[in-house]
Amino acid sequence: MNAVTGFGRIAPLAPSRVESFIAEHEFAHPTLVIDVDAVERQFHALSAGLGHAHIHYAVKANPHPAIIERLVGLGSGFDAASRGEIELVLSQGAHADHVSFGNTIKKAADIRFAHQAGVTLFAADAEEELAKIADNAPGARVYIRVIVDNSEADWPLSRKFGCASDKVLDLLGRARDLGLVPHGLSFHVGSQTREARMWTGTLDQVAAIWHRAQGAGFDLQLLNIGGGFPAFYGEAIEHPTAYAAAVIDLISARFGEVPQIMAEPGRGLVAEAGAIAAEVVLVSRKSDADLHRWVYLDIGRFSGLAETEGEAIRYQIATPRDGDETGACVLAGPSCDSADVLYEKRPIHLPVTLAAGDRIVIRNCGAYTSTYSSVCFNGFPPLDVIAI
Numbered sequence: 558m559n560a561v562t563g564f565g566r567i568a569p570l571a572p573s574r575v576e577s578f579i580a581e582h583e584f585a586h587p588t589l590v591i592d593v594d595a596v597e598r599q600f601h602a603l604s605a606g607l608g609h610a611h612i613h614y615a616v617k618a619n620p621h622p623a624i625i626e627r628l629v630g631l632g633s634g635f636d637a638a639s640r641g642e643i644e645l646v647l648s649q650g651a652h653a654d655h656v657s658f659g660n661t662i663k664k665a666a667d668i669r670f671a672h673q674a675g676v677t678l679f680a681a682d683a684e685e686e687l688a689k690i691a692d693n694a695p696g697a698r699v700y701i702r703v704i705v706d707n708s709e710a711d712w713p714l715s716r717k718f719g720c721a722s723d724k725v726l727d728l729l730g731r732a733r734d735l736g737l738v739p740h741g742l743s744f745h746v747g748s749q750t751r752e753a754r755m756w757t758g759t760l761d762q763v764a765a766i767w768h769r770a771q772g773a774g775f776d777l778q779l780l781n782i783g784g785g786f787p788a789f790y791g792e793a794i795e796h797p798t799a800y801a802a803a804v805i806d807l808i809s810a811r812f813g814e815v816p817q818i819m820a821e822p823g824r825g826l827v828a829e830a831g832a833i834a835a836e837v838v839l840v841s842r843k844s845d846a847d848l849h850r851w852v853y854l855d856i857g858r859f860s861g862l863a864e865t866e867g868e869a870i871r872y873q874i875a876t877p878r879d880g881d882e883t884g885a886c887v888l889a890g891p892s893c894d895s896a897d898v899l900y901e902k903r904p905i906h907l908p909v910t911l912a913a914g915d916r917i918v919i920r921n922c923g924a925y926t927s928t929y930s931s932v933c934f935n936g937f938p939p940l941d942v943i944a945i
């Protein structure tokens with residue numbers, strides 16, 4: 558793929574403030590530094606493309622209170638997955654009517670809590686879930702999550718969430734019978750869907766259901782398009798405004814006029830605003846004949862880099878020796894677990910001069926790092942987070 562023509566951006570949005578901060582400070586442990594102003598710029602960039610669609614930030618991508626507080630100030634809504642996330646966004650000043658309880662797997666007590674806190678919008682993909690919502694949040698608005706086939710995303714969300722197309726109308730009807738408001742549909746195209754055109758198949762599938770539901774007399778108001786908005790991890794991506802606008806065009810062509818569109822970016826809003834300061838702990842060869850060096854970092858699969866699972870997300874790494882000759886390395890974390898290998902099938906190229914004690918920067922990793930970090934596996938502390 559040509560990294561320049563056809564794509565608006567080949568460099569990360571604005572990591573410089575974060576990387577300057579990292580260069581000027583010492584860190585005892587791996588530390589995620591997140592630039593809240595960069596989150597705000599990205600919010601505006603996405604909003605500009607999304608038109609009348611409203612952003613509901615997917616809190617799980619990075620729940621740092623400074624991010625939530627800034628987004629509240631910008632008028633963002635929030636997609637919360639748990640009681641804890643609802644409490645967090647409310648404590649930062651979000652209005653309950655800007656919060657959706659978007660997890661399709663909720664405890665009855667948590668639904669009741671959300672209802673009492675004023676949340677009126679809930680996701681569901683099963684009869685039993687609708688019954689729980691009707692019992693604990695009577696009269697609530699619900700949207701039915703649809704399983705998406707054939708995701709082209711780098712981090713697909715599998716079949717865990719959503720129901721098959723042939724169940725959607727039954728569930729909308731069940732919601733109505735239970736005294737709930739069958740408000741709309743939701744889906745998730747898969748996280749890190751690098752190109753807007755990759756939404757086409759998913760939108761075709763969901764639009765067919767949407768029109769069938771309208772035909773069956775359901776006055777659907779809400780289309781929740783989930784996340785999927787990409788971050789720059791080394792492969793060219795479209796400018797966020799152009800990407801969002803292209804998705805909205807694809808939606809308009811298939812759905813026509815939709816009263817309310819909700820987008821739930823997580824990664825696309827916060828990933829590029831953060832970088833992790835980390836350190837090389839050991840560089841070794843398993844034998845003198847080994848072609849690859851092994852490079853062990855003080856951060857790994859269990860301390861924030863969970864999305865290296867299956868080598869799906871390939872982070873960009875900056876070292877103080879960039880510019881020196883490079884060679885292939887297997888990259889691994891520090892824990893005593895053999896799954897804690899980040900990149901081996903596709904080795905990563907790093908300077909041949911890299912040595913223990915070198916400080917490195919892992920770029921564009923403001924999303925899904927602090928939340929995936931284990932608490933004290935092997936005695937390694939969880940990822941520190943500093944908002945600047």
Ligand SMILES: *Cc1c(COP(=O)(O)O)cnc(C)c1O
Pocket residue numbers: 615617618636659660745747748749783784785786821822823824825
């Ligand atoms: C995780 C999640 C998102 C965010 O997805 P990204 O690809 O990070 O933007 C949005 N909606 C729901 C329901 C999610 O579970």
